[in-house]
Amino acid sequence: MIYLDNAATTFPKPESVYVAMDKTNRELCVNAGRGSYRIAREASELIADTKKLLRDLVHADIDSAVVFSPSITISLNQIIKGLSYTKNAVVYVSPYEHNAVARTVHLVSQKIGFKVKQLPINDGFEIDIDKIKYEFSKEKPSVVICTHVSNVTGYVLPVSEIFHEAKQFNAICILDSAQSLGLVPIDVRSMAVDIIAFAGHKTLYGPFGIGGFLNISGISLGEVITGGTGSDSLNLEMPDHPEGRYEAASANIVAISGLNAALKEVNTEENFLKEKELTDYFIGRVSKLKNIKTFLPENIENHVGIVSFVVNGMASEDIGTILDEDFDIAVRTGYHCAPFIHDYIGDKKNSGTVRVGIGIFNSKADIDILISSLEDIAG
Amino acid sequence: MIYLDNAATTFPKPESVYVAMDKTNRELCVNAGRGSYRIAREASELIADTKKLLRDLVHADIDSAVVFSPSITISLNQIIKGLSYTKNAVVYVSPYEHNAVARTVHLVSQKIGFKVKQLPINDGFEIDIDKIKYEFSKEKPSVVICTHVSNVTGYVLPVSEIFHEAKQFNAICILDSAQSLGLVPIDVRSMAVDIIAFAGHKTLYGPFGIGGFLNISGISLGEVITGGTGSDSLNLEMPDHPEGRYEAASANIVAISGLNAALKEVNTEENFLKEKELTDYFIGRVSKLKNIKTFLPENIENHVGIVSFVVNGMASEDIGTILDEDFDIAVRTGYHCAPFIHDYIGDKKNSGTVRVGIGIFNSKADIDILISSLEDIAG
Known part of the structure; x- marks a missing residue:
């Protein structure tokens, strides 16, 4: 085939991804961060190391929270549904968005009543920055959500320029890097991005079952998925921790070990x-x-x-x-x-x-x- | 250790789980159900077969939807947040609930305003059915959510009796089988349960990264996680399919293959x-x-x-x-x-x-x- x-x-993934996952399955497949025993701590250290590799990949500093979730779809739900909007907000999305963004923004907009607008493109199917400037000046962006690479056409969107314009209006800028992280350089030092959502199993060559987001600017998000966090168990509210708050449920240490191996190869x-x-x-x-x-x-x-x-x-x-x-x-x-x-x-x-x-x-x-x-x- | x-x-899992996952990683790790090629169809067949094994395990018939998700926590979010409640609803939970239920019910109750009550237990830390009858007659249950086995004490709750009483008031009955499926028999033919949530990685001896729920009575749930479903892509609403509606994002075929192997052994x-x-x-x-x-x-x-x-x-x-x-x-x-x-x-x-x-x-x-x-x- x-x-x-x-x-x-x-598909396939690097051999090291397979090896790491099988080894973790056999030797380290425990509930990380919740146990008080040796291999549970080792699992926690593997998670911390994987988060560090992700921060390094986009040149983020130690203050940027890295939240793991089972998929970028869930992360985009956490981000889009976790943001606060007024009824008068204007949310811009590119015409290249995936349904993980498009359907989620649609649903939230129906509940809140804000307006969803598409970033203009030209006849060459490319983002039209001049038109964007005009549109933004006419209707100020509250939030801009943009995929980095189109999963339909392979177009690499000028996300740095889009976010630069959006930041003139203090918009929150969300990058969907599902088709780009590990393939197209991302450097948060020169990109006005607030949150980067990522998928493990696409351009990073990691496994299914692990995605997440980097919260570069430390934006506060409401909790979308609630559950056990292995911390503050008697509290019916999710803990107020920049990562743990969004990481209900057992960490998938097998998938994380595969992502760790992938990040070391990429x-x-x-x-x-x-x-x-x-x-x-x-x-x-x-x-x-x-x-x-x-x-x-x-x-x-x-x-x-x-x-x-x-x-x-x-x-x-x-x-x-x-x-x-x-x-x-x-x-x-x-x-x-x-x-x-x-x-x-x-x-x-x-x-x-x-x-x-x-x-x-x-x-x-x-x-x-x-x-x-x-x-x-x-x- | x-x-x-x-x-x-x-931990550990049966050897067949490790072997299945590694083999799937190497040979079948594609996006199931969305591709029009041979191994994508094979992946889809593996998913269908795994769902059949789950239905068989609880003696459910072919009409019971089996929804896969990355974890029982996400499934419990989908169920509890997906149900419709009035402000006057009364939701009963057992005192043995995990935070996947407790925090989620708490959050929804704060939004909707319904009352959350705990099922009464006696001095022997056991459910008191007579008191439950009394409580239910005093405040009719709208929804009853109950874990099957306590993750703290190992107590096996009399869920059939609880749900039988709840059904006298037409309550919706939700079973959390995280600590029981594959360990304590569940037979939907003799249990008045509407939905059973399950975890792959606990008593079923499957891997992290796969959980879900069986919708025994076909209850309609609003969508909680939105995203791509590989179907009806131009529609901004989630498709009206009893399984697909709740299965946004790529299926984790590696974890599913591990669960499949686990279900064949259990x-x-x-x-x-x-x-x-x-x-x-x-x-x-x-x-x-x-x-x-x-x-x-x-x-x-x-x-x-x-x-x-x-x-x-x-x-x-x-x-x-x-x-x-x-x-x-x-x-x-x-x-x-x-x-x-x-x-x-x-x-x-x-x-x-x-x-x-x-x-x-x-x-x-x-x-x-x-x-x-x-x-x-x-x-």
Whole structure:
């Protein structure tokens, strides 16, 4: 099988991730931070070390809380539902948001009554900073939530510039790094970001079952998930701790050990260069195929890893089925849990796109086979 | 190390759980149910098979939705926050509830304004059914939430009888089976239960990262966690599907494969007999030690697996430290995330209990070493 669904989850993972998880399962799979015995403390130290690796990866200092959760979806729920809003707030999201953001903002907006607006993009499917300045001046942003890399098109959004503009109005800035952390550099010293949500199992090459957020500016969030914290047990309120307050339930030490191993392996610059080279190679070849239309940003420098396309006159699902059954190639088809962007790229007559998600374990040979398969299908 | 913290999480797990997880990590670690390719479908089939094993375990029929989540804490949030309440509702909980229930009910009650009452217990720390009948007739129950086995004392609550009484008033009945599923038989054909929440990593001997609930009566719940579901992506509402609506985010197929293996191994009757024998052996011996006070139900038949005690004049945390450092025995000390029961058992002067959590991989030799250590400490 040629696996090109790395935008859904990267696969395979580095060998060290598998080894760490199996070892933890066998030797350290206890309830961390709650026990008063040796291996429970070792588990706690592993958690602390993993949090340090995450802070280091984005150049955050020791004061930045790192909250673990079982998935970035849950973290985005904790963030978006945990923020305080007035009825008159204006929440901006990019048109590239995933449903973990889009549906959650929608639900909260229905309850509170605030307005949700989309950041403007231009005809090249790129964020239009000038229009954003205009929109912000017209309707001041209270909160801006933005994905770093589109899970549909691979577009790398200019999040530093967006957040810079948002901060002119003291907006709270939330970054969804599901498709970027470990692939595209993030440096909080030069980015006006308040909270970064992250996924373990995507561009970090860690396992399922672990995500979280870095609370860079120490914003206070209401509790969204309540439960046992192994601390202050007699108190019916969640403890007032910048991490523990948001970490109800037993820590998944097995997944955390996998993430720890992944973080020790990940090399953002190398991974970017590798994926960029493969992506550009694919784009160069697929662009020559007739009947195929890709959805790329105007400036191809702002792009990495993911390419969506449609084949004229064919449902994308059917392309996926043929690639699977006839060529043993795994891609994803449809709308990719991103509700807004399809209004812009115009793929609805194909029932969504065929999405090629490239990872660091792919090769040019994989791309060659995909291209020759597409020549067969679309040619 | 002698591990006696099985009430926090069972450790070790059966070998088949480790093998399944490593194999899935290496061969099947993709985004199930969303891809249109072979191994994504295999992952989906593994999920369906695991749900079937869970239904079979409680004798539920095919119509009972099985919702997976990353932990029973999240599931209890989904259930308790997902139910509809009036301001005049009365929600009963047992005094044995864990903070996953206690804090969550507390938070929701503060928002809605309904009353939270505790089910009455007698001087023998057992549920008093006659008093419950009286309480229910005085203040009709809207919802009854009850743990099956106390994570502090090992008491097996008479949940069938409690729910039978609650159903006389058409109350919604929620069972927390974190400490019972796979250890104490649950048969929905003879229990008036609406929803059973379960944890993978405790009495089922599965991994961290997977829990969920069985919606036996098909009760409608509002969505608590929103996000991508791999379906109906253009819709900003969560899909109206009895399982998918509550399963936002990528399924943790690695943890599910571990749970699948655990469910294929688990033998409730055997595990109960084994744990009961070890527990009774420990109780028989610890009862003879002077200066130690246990907190057991009056009728020891209603008890399994967990024994809490205090040593006169000593903080429980210190006992835990000595057991760890001097004898390499892992127990848990403190309040065990259960806020109410300590008002009854009177362990606050010791800052909580020493809890011995027995598992199927323990032996009489483990108990003997613990007893001789306690003779040293308390003698």
